[in-house]
Amino acid sequence: MKDKKDRGNLYVIAAPSGTGKTTLVKALVESFTNLIVSISHTTRSKRPNEIDGVNYYFVSKEEFQAMITHGDFLEHANIFDNLYGTSKTWVEKTLAQGIDVILEIDWQGHQQIKQLFPDSTSIFILPPSLDDLRDRLIKRNQDHPDIITKRLADAQATVSHLGEFNFVVINDQFTQALLDLTCIVTTGRLQQQRQMARHAELIRKLSNS
Secondary structure (H helix, E strand, O other): OOOHHHOOOEEEEEOOOOOOHHHHHHHHHHOOOOEEEOOOEEOOOOOOOOOEOOOEEEOOHHHHHHHHHOOOEEEEEEEOOEEEEEEHHHHHHHHHOOOEEEEEOOHHHHHHHHHHOOOOEEEEEEOOOHHHHHHHHHHHOOOOHHHHHHHHHHHHHHHHHHHHOOEEEEOOOHHHHHHHHHHHHHHHHOOHHHHHHHOHHHHHHHHHO
């Protein structure tokens, strides 16, 4: 068991749909050791390129409701008539092992997580413009035009919660956005309490010299 002070950091990353969050997070995880993305449960249909247990755990609405009843979720939300939730047991176990965890959730989920993990670090990713977001949603060819219109309206409403987050990253240039995220994670690992836990012997020797 890791020292309590050497618990992993919890990062909440939210963004309007189509902003490129998933691609950024994938590259971020590949840049670090001991950094994992939590896999959410969802009731939405699996897309052709998605794998159960990799992208999401795809479950029925009945299964999801049963998990809510059993208290299995840290947070859950209804997004465009689909349910999404984060496993409580998995997150707590992973953090206790000193591994950093990323939750890709929306602002509703962030509000719930902040109540349970007040020390978590939250990051909001924005597109460079609404027109750019519209183009990305159209080009990815995953949604009916009516859904795209709803997603754009939801994006504007979501931005009203920007002030609830610790950091804001603009995904205009992918390389710069990834660098920004990398800096945030690196800063989290250099926090005093984690450094003192990792280097306790060094600090003890230096302080006694």
